[in-house]
Amino acid sequence: AQSVAQPEDQVNVAEGNPLTVKCTYSVSGNPYLFWYVQYPNRGLQFLLKYITGDNLVKGSYGFEAEFNKSQTSFHLKKPSALVSDSALYFCAVRDGTGGSYIPTFGRGTSLIVHP
Amino acid sequence: DGGITQSPKYLFRKEGQNVTLSCEQNLNHDAMYWYRQDPGQGLRLIYYSQIVNDFQKGDIAEGYSVSREKKESFPLTVTSAQKNPTAFYLCASSPQTQSGDRYNEQFFGPGTRLTVL
Numbered sequence: 192a193q194s195v196a197q198p199e200d201q202v203n204v205a206e207g208n209p210l211t212v213k214c215t216y217s218v219s220g221n222p223y224l225f226w227y228v229q230y231p232n233r234g235l236q237f238l239l240k241y242i243t244g245d246n247l248v249k250g251s252y253g254f255e256a257e258f259n260k261s262q263t264s265f266h267l268k269k270p271s272a273l274v275s276d277s278a279l280y281f282c283a284v285r286d287g288t289g290g291s292y293i294p295t296f297g298r299g300t301s302l303i304v305h306p
Numbered sequence: 307d308g309g310i311t312q313s314p315k316y317l318f319r320k321e322g323q324n325v326t327l328s329c330e331q332n333l334n335h336d337a338m339y340w341y342r343q344d345p346g347q348g349l350r351l352i353y354y355s356q357i358v359n360d361f362q363k364g365d366i367a368e369g370y371s372v373s374r375e376k377k378e379s380f381p382l383t384v385t386s387a388q389k390n391p392t393a394f395y396l397c398a399s400s401p402q403t404q405s406g407d408r409y410n411e412q413f414f415g416p417g418t419r420l421t422v423l
Contacts, residue, residue: 200346223408223409225411225412227411227414232394232417232419233416233417234310234312234396234398234414234415234416234417235349235396235398235412235414236414237411237412237413240409240411242409281348281349285408286408287408287409292337292408293339293351293354293364294412296348296349297348298346298347298348299348
């Protein structure tokens with residue numbers, strides 16, 4: 192079975208400060224990891240993914256994420272937060288080796304960036 | 307302009323009534339999914355389909371039904387058997403489902419908000 196944990200329901204950060212949204216995962220085979228963002232009353236938008244290779248993945252809107260195999264984590268980061276980054280963020284994992292191809296999503300983390 | 311469309315954006319249902327939510331994609335994706343989103347509960351999988359004329363139940367299929375008669379269309383019917391249908395419903399798609407394509411991300415529609423009156 193695979194699972195994703197987003198330990199923080201809400202993250203608050205001041206505009207211009209760095210932000211981190213945490214994600215840990217559990218999967219039997221090789222993890223394929225994804226981050227999505229959701230603005231109010233909208234669908235999810237893909238931000239970035241880790242499949243293999245460099246542990247630091249760069250994505251849309253200046254976001255990046257660091258894959259840490261030993262800690263089974265895939266935290267989302269941004270060096271300088273914008274008020275417009277305020278949204279709901281979802282981490283997802285897929286087993287890249289076998290089993291079901293259906294991804295498992297975390298419960299989401301609400302990011303609030305204060306002016 | 308490729309993507310996924312969902313209609314209607316808002317839908318109101320009376321007690322005992324069946325309603326159908328539309329999902330169409332022009333991305334030529336094989337796989338399509340329906341999720342339900344409730345506050346604080348993330349996304350819960352209702353049904354998914356890997357190929358035309360085939361679909362499987364997800365984690366919360368009771369009270370819902372789907373069809374996949376065309377590659378581009380995956381409508382969801384919320385039946386009167388679903389006792390608490392008020393939620394935000396999201397449709398998604400992704401390319402082929404073979405094991406070698408698991409690196410593909412999902413593409414989501416804009417969602418339909420269903421409210422029971």
